[in-house]
Every structure is written in structure tokens, then in C-alpha cells.
Amino acid sequence: MPKAAxxxxxAALALAVLWAWRAYDLGAWLTLDQLKASRDALQxxxxxxxxxxxxxxxxxxxxxxxxxxxxAVILTLAAGAMFGLxxxxxxxxxxxxxxxxxxxxxxxxxxxxxxxxxxxxxxxxINEGVxxxxxxxxxxxxxxxxxxFWLINLLMGLTPMRAGRFYGVSQLGMLAGTAVYVNAGxxxxxxxxxxxxxxxxxxxxxxxxxxxxxxxxxxxxxxxRRKVYAKWPRPRRFDRNLVxxxxxxxxxxxxxxxxxxxxxxxxxxxxxxxxxxxNYGCVPSKALIRxxxxxxxxxxxxxxxxxxxxxxxDFAAVMRRVHTVIxxxxxxxxxxxxxxxxVQVLQGQARITSPWTVEVRLADxxxxxxxxxxxxxxxxxxxxxPPIPGLKEAGCLxxxxxxxxxxxxxxxxxxxxxxxxxxxxxxxxxxxxTVTQVEMLPRVMAREDTEVADLVATxxxxxxxxxxxxxxxxxxEVVGGQKRxxxxxxxxxxxxxxxxxxxxxxxxxxxxxxxxxxxEELGIPLTPxxxxxTNACLQTIFPNIYAVGDVAGPYQFTHTxxxxxxxxxxxxxxxxxxxxxxxxxxxxxxxFTDPEVARVGLSETEAQEQGIAYELTRYGIDDLDRxxxxxxxxxxxxxxxVPGKDRILGVTIVGEHAGDLLAEYVxxxxxxxxxxxxxxxxxxxxxxxxANKYAAGEWKRAHAPQRLLRWVERFHAWQLA
Ligand SMILES: Cc1cc2nc3c(=O)[nH]c(=O)nc-3n(C[C@H](O)[C@H](O)[C@H](O)COP(=O)(O)OP(=O)(O)OC[C@H]3O[C@@H](n4cnc5c(N)ncnc54)[C@H](O)[C@@H]3O)c2cc1C
Numbered sequence: 001m002p003k004a005a006x007x008x009x010x011a012a013l014a015l016a017v018l019w020a021w022r023a024y025d026l027g028a029w030l031t032l033d034q035l036k037a038s039r040d041a042l043q044x045x046x047x048x049x050x051x052x053x054x055x056x057x058x059x060x061x062x063x064x065x066x067x068x069x070x071x072a073v074i075l076t077l078a079a080g081a082m083f084g085l086x087x088x089x090x091x092x093x094x095x096x097x098x099x100x101x102x103x104x105x106x107x108x109x110x111x112x113x114x115x116x117x118x119x120x121x122x123x124x125x126i127n128e129g130v131x132x133x134x135x136x137x138x139x140x141x142x143x144x145x146x147x148x149f150w151l152i153n154l155l156m157g158l159t160p161m162r163a164g165r166f167y168g169v170s171q172l173g174m175l176a177g178t179a180v181y182v183n184a185g186x187x188x189x190x191x192x193x194x195x196x197x198x199x200x201x202x203x204x205x206x207x208x209x210x211x212x213x214x215x216x217x218x219x220x221x222x223x224x225r226r227k228v229y230a231k232w233p234r235p236r237r238f239d240r241n242l243v244x245x246x247x248x249x250x251x252x253x254x255x256x257x258x259x260x261x262x263x264x265x266x267x268x269x270x271x272x273x274x275x276x277x278x279n280y281g282c283v284p285s286k287a288l289i290r291x292x293x294x295x296x297x298x299x300x301x302x303x304x305x306x307x308x309x310x311x312x313x314d315f316a317a318v319m320r321r322v323h324t325v326i327x328x329x330x331x332x333x334x335x336x337x338x339x340x341x342x343v344q345v346l347q348g349q350a351r352i353t354s355p356w357t358v359e360v361r362l363a364d365x366x367x368x369x370x371x372x373x374x375x376x377x378x379x380x381x382x383x384x385x386p387p388i389p390g391l392k393e394a395g396c397l398x399x400x401x402x403x404x405x406x407x408x409x410x411x412x413x414x415x416x417x418x419x420x421x422x423x424x425x426x427x428x429x430x431x432x433x434t435v436t437q438v439e440m441l442p443r444v445m446a447r448e449d450t451e452v453a454d455l456v457a458t459x460x461x462x463x464x465x466x467x468x469x470x471x472x473x474x475x476x477e478v479v480g481g482q483k484r485x486x487x488x489x490x491x492x493x494x495x496x497x498x499x500x501x502x503x504x505x506x507x508x509x510x511x512x513x514x515x516x517x518x519x520e521e522l523g524i525p526l527t528p529x530x531x532x533x534t535n536a537c538l539q540t541i542f543p544n545i546y547a548v549g550d551v552a553g554p555y556q557f558t559h560t561x562x563x564x565x566x567x568x569x570x571x572x573x574x575x576x577x578x579x580x581x582x583x584x585x586x587x588x589x590x591x592f593t594d595p596e597v598a599r600v601g602l603s604e605t606e607a608q609e610q611g612i613a614y615e616l617t618r619y620g621i622d623d624l625d626r627x628x629x630x631x632x633x634x635x636x637x638x639x640x641x642v643p644g645k646d647r648i649l650g651v652t653i654v655g656e657h658a659g660d661l662l663a664e665y666v667x668x669x670x671x672x673x674x675x676x677x678x679x680x681x682x683x684x685x686x687x688x689x690x691a692n693k694y695a696a697g698e699w700k701r702a703h704a705p706q707r708l709l710r711w712v713e714r715f716h717a718w719q720l721a
Pocket of ligand 1: 245246247248249250251268269270271272273274275276277278280281282283285348349350351378379380381399420513517548549550551556557558559560561592
């Protein structure tokens with residue numbers, strides 16, 4: 001039945017009931033006094049026509065429950081008075097469950113879609129909770145007959161709980177309460193008010209009964225924990241509070257926090273302190289981007305009135321600078337610094353040998369066994385090399401090895417159109433390589449909105465990158481001593497194209513490091529995305545072993561690794577008092593192409609996919625004074641807000657320094673500040689940051705109180721008269 005017809009039917013039924021309620025004063029029938037007065041007559045009906053009376057009673061009960069009409073208590077007492085305990089219980093048990101199911105289904109089909117569309121994001125944790133533990137919660141609510149029956153039916157209809165489960169759990173959960181009320185109905189004369197039925201002692205029993213599912217859940221959890229630890233002997237005492245595996249962003253922050261709160265902590269790093277970010281990731285890539293930008297600026301200097309600006313890229317010097325930058329930042333992550341902070345740093349390969357022991361193969365070949373209360377795994381990720389025939393034999397660069405180049409590749413193929421691929425393709429093109437970027441999907445930066453990807457693509461092309469989107473890499477061949485990548489063009493009738501290259505840089509993603517250090521032996525499970533499976537508190541199936549950063553996902557950023565590290569360290573050290581769930585509500589990120597792309601919260605595409613209602617405000621940076629003066633007047637600020645409100649759902653900025661500009665919106669979202677607050681904040685003139693205020697201004701203009709303004713206009717006109 002179409003939804004409109006269903007709404008009409010429900011509305012008609014509700015009106016009919018309302019009319020009957022008033023016309024026949026039905027409320028008066030659903031009182032204890034009326035029930036007592038009618039008891040003999042009702043019993044006579046049962047005596048005369050038991051089946052018909054039972055059927056009518058059943059129908060009335062189902063209808064009352066389905067329409068959420070108050071009076072379930074009186075009807076249940078009536079069942080006892082009319083049919084006795086056995087039959088009364090049977091009738092009410094099925095009638096109340098069936099009625100509850102109908103109310104549940106009505107809420108689901110009439111309201112759920114609208115409510116989820118409007119409050120989808122806010123309801124996400126509730127939905128997740130219901131999907132995971134809904135049975136326990138519903139059982140608790142049903143066992144304690146104090147929670148309004150009709151409200152539970154309607155609210156549960158808005159959650160993802162399956163109807164069959166709702167029915168079964170409701171019937172089981174309401175049985176005890178129903179029995180008490182039906183039984184009271186059999187002694188109707190003694191009942192003075194419905195409140196008499198639930199004595200404090202009986203209420204206490206119900207509350208205990210209600211707590212039972214939660215207690216049972218805790219016991220099941222405890223038994224599961226015992227089971228996972230069963231085959232591992234627990235040390236009698238521990239030598240340290242925490243061992244952290246990996247000294248990248250996640251590991252360093254975990255160790256830092258542990259040392260700051262005076263815990264005994266050992267940090268083990270098998271390779272280079274600082275991990276990917278310092279040595280192969282954020283730091284070298286941003287240093288390279290800077291040099292590439294300088295080369296581009298020199299080329300475009302005439303646009304700023306500087307003629308004859310000449311620049312020769314000395315690639316070896318560029319790479320020397322990259323390594324100097326790494327060296328300059330290295331002290332922040334060094335063994336010395338962390339040792340001074342109170343962390344024991346071991347340089348060696350760690351292997352978890354039990355939930356409480358980590359074996360470290362030190363650089364000199366010796367082995368040391370560490371015994372610890374808790375472990376944080378922060379082992380990071382490594383570049384994924386796809387199984388493309390011929391690729392291994394021909395050899396390829398990755399984000400791990402590209403920093404070893406000393407000569408600029410003449411012809412470079414970049415495989416992958418994600419953030420790393422785009423940043424590096426643009427940089428190498430600006431430094432003078434002939435770059436071909438190959439992406440299987442129809443656009444680069446697939447996580448971002450199409451218009452964002454289009455702007456980045458335009459800019460890559462403007463820098464000379466030959467962009468082959470919708471191309472699937474098939475194989476690498478060496479023909480006449482020349483390496484070439486053969487790709488299939490999806491939009492050109494599956495034609496094959498051969499792209500000759502001197503170097504191929506593989507940037508198609510990074511795989512979490514999950515093998516070779518004990519996860520397999522301990523049976524620590526992985527997610528389908530091959531990250532270590534953790535709960536919201538970042539615990540693996542062993543509650544004292546945590547995982548953070550790239551190895552745990554769901555994000556692969558330095559700042560998210562550091563953010564998770566705080567939670568993992570605090571939970572590992574203080575979890576016996578309180579554990580915190582990692583908070584992913586406001587996660588920003590940026591891609592440092594030129595123009596930069598920065599985002600926090602929802603993109604437009606995500607909002608549409610998740611069915612979240614939004615209003616879009618856009619401000620074009622081509623209009624911004626400072627951007628015009630700088631010669632960087634391109635890009636936009638795009639803000640998604642709750643319809644009719646200034647609450648921010650997500651922001652995407654494309655433009656010069658977008659990564660920095662985003663900070664204002666990150667703060668606003670984190671602390672619940674709306675666009676009105678941004679608009680009411682003074683922004684220095686002329687800065688790029690003014691783009692944020694102007695975007696808020698666009699929103700305000702669209703929400704100007706038109707009717708009031710018309711009156712104000714009249715007022716001004718009247719003043720002139
Ligand atoms: C080219 C590139 C550019 C990037 N740019 C950005 C950016 O601009 N912004 C951003 O936020 N992120 C960026 N990233 C991602 C960022 O580098 C990672 O998200 C971040 O480094 C993850 O930190 P982590 O602590 O999880 O892992 P890592 O930094 O990878 O650290 C893990 C460490 O664990 C060690 N280890 C692993 N196993 C063992 C073991 N058994 N025993 C001892 N040690 C072990 C490893 O040697 C490694 O040092 C970039 C990445 C790349 C590749």
C-alpha cells in the first residue's frame with residue numbers, strides 16, 4: 001500500500017476511535033470501578049459464549065495495543081476476571097504482542113524513513129547499539145512493566161530491529177508482568193487501584209528481573225574474555241604498564257601519554273622512529289610539494305609582473321632538501337626525546353607472544369622478553385602493490401622508496417588517483433617529469449564530491465599531467481628495452497593503451513601491517529578491510545591489547561592515529577575505572593594538491609547516499625579580495641547545514657591553504673557553533689580566512705526574514721513621508 005494511503009487509513013482509524021471514545025465515553029469503561037461493576041456481566045458472557053467472547057476480547061485488546069490507546073492495565077485485569085489465570089494469560093500474551101507488533105510496524109512504515117533522513121547521523125549510534133545489543137535492551141524494557149508499553153512499541157519501530165525479533169522478545173519479556181496483572185484480575189474484589197498490584201517488593205522483583213538480561217550480558221562478556229585468555233598463563237606480576245609496538249604517530253602519542261601519567265612504558269620500533277609520516281609520508285611529501293610549488297611559481301612569475309624569472313630544477317637538490325626537512329623534524333620523534341620524557345625505547349622487531357608478553361629482537365640480534373599489563377599495537381601500514389602481471393619484474397616505486405630518487409624520472413606513470421597519487425603526480429609534473437596518472441575509477445579523489453574531483457583534475461591537467469581516469473592497468477611489459485604499462489580504457493570500447501615509462505609510482509592504497517608479529521598466533525581477528533578488529537574503545541578481542549592508527553583504521557591519517565592513541569593509552573592505563581569510546585564525529589582531512597582540498601563532516605554525495613536532509617551554501621573563492629590579490633582566485637567553500645538551521649553537517653574547501661582554512665569549521669563543528677557564530681566573528685581583512693565568514697554570510701542571506709524586511713521597508717518609506 002502506498003505510504004499516503006497508509007497514512008490516510010491510520011488517520012481515519014484514529015479519528016474513528018476518537019469519535020467513538022467521546023460518543024460512547026469509552027474512557028469510563030476502562031476504569032477499575034467500571035470493570036468491578038461489570039465483572040458479573042462479563043463473566044456471564046464468557047459462560048454463555050466462551051469462544052465468541054474470547055475472540056471479541058482478543059480483537060479489542062489487539063486494536064487497543066495497535067492504536068496505542070491507554071487502558072492496557074484494565075484490559076489485562078479484565079482478562080483475569082473473565083477468563084481466569086490460564087486462559088487470560090494466553091489471550092493477553094498473544095494479543096498484547098500482536099498489538100505491539102502492529103504499532104511497531106506502523107511506526108516503521110510511516111515514520112522511520114522521515115526520522116532517519118532527518119536525524120540519521122545523530123541516530124547512527126542508537127541504530128548501531130540496537131543492531132548489536134537490541135535484544136538485551138528490549139528484554140529489559142519489557143521485563144520492567146514500568147516503561148510505557150505503547151512508547152516502547154513506537155520507538156522500537158524507528159530502529160533497525162527486525163520485526164520477528166521484536167515480536168519474540170516482547171512476548172517473552174512481557175510474560176511475567178502479564179501473569180501478575182492477569183492473576184490480580186482473578187481477585188478483582190481485593191484490588192482497590194492498579195497501583196495496589198505492584199507492591200514495592202513486587203516492583204523490586206521486576207527491576208531485578210529487568211536487570212537480569214544486562215547482568216547476563218556482562219556474565220557472557222566475562223566468560224568470553226575468560227575463554228580468549230584461557231590458554232595463556234597470566235604472569236603473577238607485571239614489569240611494566242604498557243608496551244607500545246611501533247613509533248609512528250599512533251605509537252609515539254600512546255607512549256607520550258603513558259609517560260606523562262607516570263606509567264612504566266616501553267616503546268618498540270623496528271625501523272625508523274617517527275614511522276611513515278616523518279620518513280615516507282606527510283613530511284617528505286609536503287617538502288616535495290613545496291619545491292614543486294616554487295618551480296611552478298617561477299614559471300608563472302610573469303603573471304605577477306616579474307619578467308625573466310628563470311628557474312632550473314635541480315632534482316638532486318630538491319631531494320636533499322626533502323631529507324634535510326626530515327632530519328630537522330626528526331628530533332621531535334627521536335629516541336633521546338622520548339627517553340627524556342620517561343619512555344623506555346627499544347629499537348628492534350616486536351612480536352606478541354602472549355596477551356602479556358612481547359618479545360623484541362634487538363638490532364644487535366639479542367632477544368628481550370617484555371612482560372606488560374597492556375599492549376598498544378601501532379604497527380601502521382605499507383604500500384599495497386597490486387598483482388599486475390609484469391609489475392614486480394619491471395619494478396616500481398612506492399611511497400616508501402620514491403624518496404630515494406636522486407634523478408628526476410623523465411617519464412613517470414603514477415598508478416592511483418587518490419590523495420597520495422594526486423599530490424605526487426602534480427609535484428613530479430611541476431618538477432619536470434612527463435607524468436601520466438592512471439586511475440581505474442571515472443574520477444580522481446573518489447571520496448570527494450564530483451565538482452571537487454573535477455577541479456583537482458583540471459589543475460592536474462593544467463600542470464601537464466596526462467590524466468587517464470576510467471583506465472584499468474592490465475600489465476607491465478618491456479618491449480625493446482622500454483617499459484610500458486598497458487591499460488584498458490573503459491570508455492573507449494575497452495581499447496588498450498600502452499604508456500611508456502621510465503619509472504612507475506604505485507599509489508593505489510596502503511595495507512595495514514597485520515602479519516608476522518603475533519596476531520595470527522593469538523587469533524586476533526581482522527575486519528573485512530584487513531585492519532585489526534577493535535571495539536569502540538579500541539580493544540581487540542583481548543581487552544588488554546589495543547590497536548590504533550593505520551593498522552586499526554577506519555582512517556589513515558596522522559591526526560586520527562594520534563587521536564586514537566589518546567583513547568587507547570588512557571583506556572589501557574585507567575580502563576579498570578572508566579573506558580572511553582573513540583570519538584569520530586568530527587574528523588578533518590586535507591589533500592595537499594594545488595588547489596588544496598580539505599573536508600570535515602559530510603560531503604554532498606555522502607549526505608545524499610545516507611539520505612540525510614541538508615541545505616547547501618556555497619561561496620566562490622574567485623570573489624575573495626585576498627585570493628584575487630594573490631592570483632589564487634579559484635575554488636570554493638561548500639557548507640552543508642541542517643535545513644532551516646545554521647548547524648554544520650559538513651564542509652569542503654577547495655583552494656589555496658584550504659587545509660588551514662578548514663580549522664575554523666572543525667572547531668565550530670566540534671563545539672556545536674553554527675554559521676551565525678562564524679558570521680559574528682571578526683575576520684582579519686584581507687585574509688583567505690574571510691572565505692569562511694563569507695560562506696556564513698551566504699547562508700544568512702538565504703535565511704533573511706523576508707516578511708520582516710518588507711515591514712522594515714515600509715517603516716523606512718513611512719519615515720521619509
Ligand atoms: C606519501 C604519504 C603522504 C601522507 N600524507 C599525509 C598527510 O598529509 N596527512 C596525514 O594525516 N597523513 C598522511 N599520510 C598518512 C600517515 O603517514 C599515516 O596515516 C600515519 O603515519 C599513520 O601512523 P601510524 O602510527 O598508524 O603508523 P606508522 O607511522 O606507519 O608507524 C608504524 C610503525 O610501526 C613500526 N612497526 C611495525 N611493526 C613493528 C613491529 N613488529 N615491531 C616494531 N615496530 C614495528 C613500523 O616500522 C613503523 O615505524 C601520508 C602517507 C603517505 C604514504
